[in-house]
Amino acid sequence: MSRFRFLAFLFVLFSTSMWARPLYLEDLPPKLKKCLVCHTTRSGPELNAFGRDYENAGLEIPLDVDSDHDGFTNAQELEAGTSPGNPHEYPGHRRFPWGWVMGLGAGLLTIWIAIKKRRSSS
Numbered sequence: 832m833s834r835f836r837f838l839a840f841l842f843v844l845f846s847t848s849m850w851a852r853p854l855y856l857e858d859l860p861p862k863l864k865k866c867l868v869c870h871t872t873r874s875g876p877e878l879n880a881f882g883r884d885y886e887n888a889g890l891e892i893p894l895d896v897d898s899d900h901d902g903f904t905n906a907q908e909l910e911a912g913t914s915p916g917n918p919h920e921y922p923g924h925r926r927f928p929w930g931w932v933m934g935l936g937a938g939l940l941t942i943w944i945a946i947k948k949r950r951s952s953s
């Protein structure tokens with residue numbers, strides 16, 4: 832296996848979308864179709880407060896509950912596009928998506944290194 836293919840394999844292996852469960856994500860609005868809405872980390876199985884409430888309600892979104900105790904119901908948060916399981920994100924206040932930026936940077940760096948090595952070997 833060439834280094835380029837190996838790096839591409841690693842990139843796909845560690846991209847979080849590969850492990851997502853689309854069945855659960857279908858219940859969420861388009862802006863919130865991401866693992867961190869229900870989980871504490873992108874790749875881990877541990878659920879946040881909203882994920883636990885969602886699971887305890889039989890995989891129904893508990894709309895009238897404020898799962899993360901930030902003063903907004905899950906319905907208000909889902910409509911605003913903020914995370915109902917993250918108390919630091921609520922309608923009118925969103926955190927900058929540093930995780931997304933870092934993931935994109937790592938992916939671009941991986942591709943740049945693979946291209947540079949391929950050019951130097953030919």
Ligand SMILES: [Ca+2]
Pocket residue numbers: 899901908913914915916917918919920921
């Ligand atoms: Ca929140």
